C-alpha cells in the first residue's frame with residue numbers, strides 16, 4: 266500500500282487517525298465520447314475507437330469489476346484490452362507480477378508496477394494509485410480512473426462500436442440516481458467504512474448503515490425486478506460487485522456480520538441472476554477476491570491467514586425467469 270507524491274512512491278496507509286476512513290477524490294476525470302468532444306469533466310480528445318483504449322484492473326476490486334462487467338455486457342471485449350494486476354497489494358502497491366492464475370502482467374508496456382502507468386501519464390503526479398484505469402494507447406495517458414464514470418462511457422461513449430443493452434436509459438435516470446445515492450454510501454463504500462474503521466463508533470455506524478441498506482434493497486426487490494425498475498441498469502452492476510464479495514470478504518474481514526447475503530431471499534436470488542447473465546460469471550474471480558483482502562490489509566489481518574470461505578452456490582437456479590438479454 267502506498268501513494269505517489271510528486272511522482273515519487275511512498276509507502277503508507279490512509280490517514281484514519283480520527284477512527285474513520287474517507288475515500289479520496291479521483292484524479293483523472295476525462296471522458297471517451299463518440300466524437301471526441303469533452304464530456305462532463307476534464308478535457309476532450311478521446312474519441313471512441315476500437316483497439317485504442319485499455320483497462321487496467323484488479324479482479325479483486327469491486328470498482329474495477331464494474332468496468333469489466335459493462336465491457337462484457339456491451340460486447341466491447343474485442344475493442345478494449347485488459348491487463349490484470351496481482352491480487353496482493355503490499356508495499357509496492359498494485360503490481361504486474363503475473364505469477365498467479367488470472368494475473369496478466371502489463372500487456373502494453375511490460376512495466377513492473379501500476380504506479381508506473383500513473384507516472385507515465387503524469388511524471389510529477391501526487392495521489393493514490395487505484396484501479397480501474399482507462400488508458401489511451403494513442404495519447405499514452407489515463408483517460409479516467411473513476412469507475413462510476415468509466416461505466417457510463419462504456420455504456421454510451423462507444424456508440425457504433427458497442428452492442429448489447431442500454432444500461433443507462435434516460436427514462437430511468439432519476440431512479441438510477443436515487444438508488445446509487447443510497448447504494449454507494451450504504452454498501453459500496455459502506456463496507457469499507459466498516460472494515461477500515463479504527464474506532465468502535467465509526468465502525469458501528471457504518472456496519473449498521475450497511476444492513477439498513479441491504480434491508481432496503483431486499484424490500485425494493487419485492488416490488489420490482491431490478492433496483493431502478495423493470496430493466497437492468499448500471500445501478501444493478503454497481504450493487505452486484507459489492508454483493509458478490511459480501512459473504513466471502515465483507516462479512517468476516519470487514520466485520521459486516523449481522524447477516525449474510527444468502528440470508529436475504531430476494532437479494533440472493535437477484536445477485537445469482539446477475540452472476541448468471543452471459544459474460545458476467547467469467548468476470549468473477551473468487552481466488553483474487555479472497556486473497557486480495559485478507560493478504561493485503563495487514564492492519565486488519567496481520568497474520569495473513571486466508572479463510573477457507575463460504576460455500577455459496579452462485580450457479581444454483583435463481584428462479585427469476587429468463588435473462589433479460
Ligand SMILES: N[C@@H](CCC(=O)N[C@@H](CS)C(=O)NCC(=O)O)C(=O)O
Pocket residue numbers: 266267291325326327328329393394395396397410411412413
Ligand atoms: N473512486 C475510485 C476508487 C477505486 C479504488 O479505491 N480502488 C482500490 C481497489 S478496490 C485501489 O486501487 N486502492 C489502492 C489505493 O487506495 O492505494 C473508483 O471507483 O474508481
